[in-house]
Amino acid sequence: xxxxxxxxxxxxxxxxxxxxxxxxxxxxxxxxxxxxxxxxxxxxxxxxxxxxxxxxxxxxxxxxxxxxxxxxxxxxxxxxxxxxxxxxxxxxxxxxxxxxxxxxxxxxxxxxxxxxxxxxxxxxxxxxxxxxxxxxxxxxxxxxxxxxxxxxxxxxxxxxxxxxxxxxxxxxxxxxxxxxxxxxxxxxxxxxxxxxxxxxxxxxxxxxxxxxxxxxxxxxxxxxxxxxxxxxxxxxxxxxxxxxxxxxxxxxxxxxxxxxxxxxxxxxxxxxxxxxxxxxxxxxxxxxxxxxxxxxxxxxxxxxxxxxxxxxxxxxxxxxxxxxxxxxxxxxxxxxxxxxxxxxxxxxxxxxxxxxxxxxxxxxxxxxxxxxxxxxxxxxxxxxxxxxxxxxxxxxxxxxxxxxxxxxxxxxxxxxxxxxxxxxxxxxxxxxxxxxxxxxxxxxxxxxxxxxxxxxxxxxxxxxxxxxxxxxxxxxxxxxxxxxxxxxxxxxxxxxxxxxxxxxxxxxxxxxxxxxxxxxxxxxxxxxxxxxxxxxxxxxxxxxxxxxxxxxxxxxxxxxxxxxxxxxxxxxxxxxxxxxxxxxxxxxxxxxxxxxxxxxxxxxxxxxxxxxxxxxxxxxxxxxxxxxxxxxxxxxxxxxxxxxxxxxxxxxxxxxxxxxxxxxxxxxxxxxx
Amino acid sequence: xxxxxxxxxxxxxxxxxxxxxxxxxxxxxxxxxxxxxxxxxxxxxxxxxxxxxxxxxxxxxxxxxxxxxxxxxxxxxxxxxxxxxxxxxxxxxxxxxxxxxxxxxxxxxxxxxxxxxxxxxxxxxxxxxxxxxxxxxxxxxxxxxxxxxxxxxxxxxx
Numbered sequence: 167x168x169x170x171x172x173x174x175x176x177x178x179x180x181x182x183x184x185x186x187x188x189x190x191x192x193x194x195x196x197x198x199x200x201x202x203x204x205x206x207x208x209x210x211x212x213x214x215x216x217x218x219x220x221x222x223x224x225x226x227x228x229x230x231x232x233x234x235x236x237x238x239x240x241x242x243x244x245x246x247x248x249x250x251x252x253x254x255x256x257x258x259x260x261x262x263x264x265x266x267x268x269x270x271x272x273x274x275x276x277x278x279x280x281x282x283x284x285x286x287x288x289x290x291x292x293x294x295x296x297x298x299x300x301x302x303x304x305x306x307x308x309x310x311x312x313x314x315x316x317x318x319x320x321x322x323x324x325x326x327x328x329x330x331x332x333x334x335x336x337x338x339x340x341x342x343x344x345x346x347x348x349x350x351x352x353x354x355x356x357x358x359x360x361x362x363x364x365x366x367x368x369x370x371x372x373x374x375x376x377x378x379x380x381x382x383x384x385x386x387x388x389x390x391x392x393x394x395x396x397x398x399x400x401x402x403x404x405x406x407x408x409x410x411x412x413x414x415x416x417x418x419x420x421x422x423x424x425x426x427x428x429x430x431x432x433x434x435x436x437x438x439x440x441x442x443x444x445x446x447x448x449x450x451x452x453x454x455x456x457x458x459x460x461x462x463x464x465x466x467x468x469x470x471x472x473x474x475x476x477x478x479x480x481x482x483x484x485x486x487x488x489x490x491x492x493x494x495x496x497x498x499x500x501x502x503x504x505x506x507x508x509x510x511x512x513x514x515x516x517x518x519x520x521x522x523x524x525x526x527x528x529x530x531x532x533x534x535x536x537x538x539x540x541x542x543x544x545x546x547x548x549x550x551x552x553x554x555x556x557x558x559x560x561x562x563x564x565x566x567x568x569x570x571x572x573x574x575x576x577x578x579x580x581x582x583x584x585x586x587x588x589x590x591x592x593x594x595x596x597x598x599x600x601x602x603x604x605x606x607x608x609x610x611x612x613x614x615x616x617x618x619x620x621x622x623x624x625x626x627x628x629x630x631x632x633x634x635x636x637x638x639x640x641x642x643x644x645x646x647x648x649x650x651x652x653x654x655x656x657x658x659x660x661x662x663x664x665x666x667x668x669x670x671x672x673x674x675x676x677x678x679x680x681x682x683x684x685x686x687x688x689x690x691x692x693x694x695x696x697x698x699x700x701x702x703x704x705x706x707x708x709x710x711x712x713x714x715x716x717x718x719x720x721x722x723x724x725x726x727x728x729x730x731x732x733x734x735x736x737x738x739x740x741x742x743x744x745x746x747x748x749x750x751x752x753x754x755x756x757x758x759x760x761x762x763x764x765x766x767x768x769x770x771x772x773x774x775x776x777x778x779x780x781x782x783x784x785x786x787x788x789x790x791x792x793x794x795x796x797x798x799x800x801x802x803x804x805x806x807x808x809x810x811x812x813x814x815x816x817x818x819x820x821x822x823x824x825x826x827x828x829x830x831x832x833x834x835x836x837x838x839x
Numbered sequence: 840x841x842x843x844x845x846x847x848x849x850x851x852x853x854x855x856x857x858x859x860x861x862x863x864x865x866x867x868x869x870x871x872x873x874x875x876x877x878x879x880x881x882x883x884x885x886x887x888x889x890x891x892x893x894x895x896x897x898x899x900x901x902x903x904x905x906x907x908x909x910x911x912x913x914x915x916x917x918x919x920x921x922x923x924x925x926x927x928x929x930x931x932x933x934x935x936x937x938x939x940x941x942x943x944x945x946x947x948x949x950x951x952x953x954x955x956x957x958x959x960x961x962x963x964x965x966x967x968x969x970x971x972x973x974x975x976x977x978x979x980x981x982x983x984x985x986x987x988x989x990x991x992x993x994x995x996x997x
Contacts, residue, residue: 760903
């Protein structure tokens with residue numbers, strides 16, 4: 167249980183070694199760059215923004231090309247591929263790829279270009295298809311749609327609203343344009359809302375005819391071509407075929423480049439790492455011949471790095487302790503069991519300066535409470551086995567994922583223990599199955615007791631565990647006060663509360679209220695009762711007098727103290743909050759029983775048993791999933807709100823070392839010479 | 840009038856399941872709308888938002904739990920209805936009220952909180968742990984109601 171101690175390392179070296187030293191530091195990945203020295207006459211910072219942008223663009227291009235490849239030639243991935251971690255690359259391959267990186271970048275750009283061309287072809291196809299669609303109603307027309315005329319006559323193609331017939335249009339023309347010599351109306355096709363037609367008339371009547379028709383919604387078609395519609399459709403279809411062929415060719419070309427995928431990944435990572443390096447380079451103060459790099463390093467790594475650097479290069483390395491007011495970045499360091507709970511603490515907030523790492527103490531309570539909330543041996547076994555196998559099978563998964571799976575593995579084991587104690591195996595599956603098939607009910611015995619039969623007993627135990635958990639939190643606060651030498655705070659905020667709470671608890675135990683809840687009477691000797699009252703009174707008076715000690719005004723001080731005493735309700739609600747240990751445990755068991763009951767209602771034949779198995783699998787998977795979620799959320803809550811509320815605030819800054827921050831690949835570790 | 844006892848008791852089971860189930864359905868629905876919005880923008884957040892969406896669903900389960908215990912207590916399950924007088928029937932009905940009413944209202948409130956928590960995940964996916972905690976706060980009260988309903992139902996002598 168600790169926060170790793172940080173030191174400041176400052177390296178001053180010759181510029182000729184700059185690249186080598188930076189690369190070494192990046193490879194070690196143990197230094198968070200943080201410069202305290204500003205620029206002055208001698209030491210200037212270099213402007214690397216331009217080159218960094220170049221590298222970032224290159225990395226982005228490779229990323230984009232990889233995206234394109236994934237679209238055209240997706241890799242076959244198993245469902246658990248996310249657990250496999252980054253691809254492992256040998257240093258030789260990495261170096262070979264570095265040599266041809268420019269070529270690979272060209273390949274990446276080519277892939278992106280091909281993708282763009284492919285997109286253009288697809289857009290062209292869509293456009294042509296639209297044209298064909300608008301031509302479809304005109305298919306029956308066997309002359310070109312463009313202005314068609316003989317010496318004396320002209321054709322007007324167009325659409326009108328649906329429902330028009332030849333007769334009605336003739337009538338319309340007679341009515342609206344009685345002066346014309348006559349027109350010949352041909353309906354070409356009829357759709358639900360429109361009619362396509364061609365009207366032949368004398369050239370001198372054209373304007374009058376069109377005007378008359380327009381008054382009833384006549385419109386010329388938007389697409390006019392000089393060809394017969396059928397012929398034109400054939401031509402467009404041929405064009406589409408051509409576009410399709412080109413698109414397929416492009417796809418094939420991209421597919422061929424998929425073989426470069428691994429190399430592109432290495433290239434992308436290479437540029438990413440270089441961009442990071444240039445970002446650091448831009449922060450370094452440099453003189454004509456030398457440069458300085460400074461930052462945080464964990465104490466356990468400091469001497470190794472310092473020795474390595476001073477051995478291999480001409481440089482001055484200085485490792486010093488941090489100044490008292492300096493806020494160092496945080497790395498947690500715990501035993502293998504507790505370290506799997508670091509993710510939980512991180513999600514709340516890393517310890518701020520002066521706080522202790524609560525991970526180790528929390529980890530035991532965490533696993534304990536989690537098991538109690540899920541409390542079914544079979545569920546626990548499933549969780550533990552699945553997580554155990556995944557952790558074992560995929561050694562290279564990301565560290566965060568690994569920690570989470572290990573967390574659930576331990577919680578699963580704890581669940582098995584609680585399940586055995588409470589006699590829960592898929593709820594009451596053993597009872598149901600034996601009763602259904604043998605007629606005799608066999609109940610696996612609970613090692614401790616069955617919560618459903620004695621809920622009050624479990625409720626009391628839940629609250630007891632809660633009191634222990636809360637008192638542990640208060641004790642840690644006390645420890646912190648003593649460690650920091652705040653004896654008065656320790657006495658007022660911790661000891662007085664302990665007195666008050668212990669006194670109240672001792673007063674509660676022999677009371678009739680407790681007796682009615684616990685169904686057992688506790689009789690204390692008289693002196694203990696007196697002691698309880700004394701403790702509680704002393705605590706309460708102390709709190710009233712001392713809590714407002716920061717205030718000089720005596721009336722205000724008493725008022726603040728009385729207000730602080732009101733916090734007793736906070737303690738009450740904190741303790742009651744642990745009743746969720748009982749409630750969630752019951753929820754798992756009872757809902758599992760509901761599922762079993764549903765299955766057992768089916769008839770005792772082959773189909774019945776098949777459906778029983780189906781209900782069993784589906785029902786219990788859902789119950790497991792939702793209760794796993796519930797147990798996780800509520801265990802977190804008990805830690806974050808009730809436990810951390812007593813002594814922990816968080817707000818530390820995570821350690822962000824200067825390292826090879828790759829996305830796709832890891833390079834196999836070379837022996838550091 | 841002793842036939843009415845069992846009716847009241849069954850009404851209790853119905854109220855527990857009905858109200859809390861309705862609440863959970865509304866709550867999960869509210870959270871689901873927010874979740875769907877996030878997934879349209881970024882499908883990779885599906886698993887995270889789904890977990891948060893599920894949080895208001897537990898009230899329905901608590902209602903089911905109380906309903907089931909009530910049913911098995913009054914003998915609706917497995918035949919042989921218990922012979923309840925009106926007083927016992929009403930007692931059971933009263934015992935079912937906390938999880939029904941609190942379940943209904945808390946699930947809706949939790950659904951709204953979950954929708955906002957999904958907003959946290961959308962903007963800051965690394966704050967998932969904290970985002971999950973806000974809806975869990977609301978659930979506390981459903982758990983307390985569940986506890987009282989459970990203790991009352993099991994405590995009533997039939």
